[in-house]
Amino acid sequence: MAEHVCPIWVGHLLASPLRKLFQNPSKILGAYVSRGKHVLDVGSAMGFFSLYMASVVSPDGKVYSIDLQQEMLDKLMEKAKAKNLDSSIEPINCSTNSLCIEDLEGKIDFALIFAVLHEVTDQERFLGEVFNALRPGGTCLLSEPKGHVNQKAFELSLELAEKVGFKLEHCPSIPRGLSVIMSKKRY
Numbered sequence: 001m002a003e004h005v006c007p008i009w010v011g012h013l014l015a016s017p018l019r020k021l022f023q024n025p026s027k028i029l030g031a032y033v034s035r036g037k038h039v040l041d042v043g044s045a046m047g048f049f050s051l052y053m054a055s056v057v058s059p060d061g062k063v064y065s066i067d068l069q070q071e072m073l074d075k076l077m078e079k080a081k082a083k084n085l086d087s088s089i090e091p092i093n094c095s096t097n098s099l100c101i102e103d104l105e106g107k108i109d110f111a112l113i114f115a116v117l118h119e120v121t122d123q124e125r126f127l128g129e130v131f132n133a134l135r136p137g138g139t140c141l142l143s144e145p146k147g148h149v150n151q152k153a154f155e156l157s158l159e160l161a162e163k164v165g166f167k168l169e170h171c172p173s174i175p176r177g178l179s180v181i182m183s184k185k186r187y
């Protein structure tokens, strides 16, 4: 497991509906997800964003919610069942050296990496796996929390993203975040 992995109690806080007051999933993600899309939520924790995306992509699409911690995914699926969204979410319990998504190569329309990358030891490998999962023309939103990540560290992550093949598009304004929209070019 990574050195600074988010504890379960913080996972509960991050899943609070009160968070919508400053980070509203529909405002942040509304432009990128729609019915029928196949999306990744990498480091989903208890599903603050996965549950919103499942409500939008269902019934034809799918949210792949990936997390290192099975307990985060168990809570996420409890919440999904209560909202009748469990058939639209596939939980994936990954490891520190693999996101375990080789079977999704080229199939994903949109990937979200929200408040996760600073917990990852090998960012280049992690970003490369997300890049491989995207279809040509697919999009990724990377956002890091300002309190934990400074501009310099964020820029180093952006360099790695470009190194694995991402094209940096623009920096959306997300409260308390350093954020970028990146794409996988069509060839």
Ligand SMILES: C[S@@+](CC[C@H](N)C(=O)[O-])C[C@H]1O[C@@H](n2cnc3c(N)ncnc32)[C@H](O)[C@@H]1O
Binding pocket: 002, 005, 006, 011, 014, 015, 042, 043, 044, 045, 046, 047, 048, 049, 066, 067, 068, 069, 072, 094, 095, 096, 113, 114, 115, 116, 119, 120, 121, 126
């Ligand atoms: C701070 S939480 C953010 C959760 C969620 N994205 C949100 O914004 O509500 C970070 C999550 O990433 C997970 N995580 C950390 N390192 C990871 C890795 N290498 N692969 C997948 N998940 C990871 C942690 O277990 C934790 O659930």
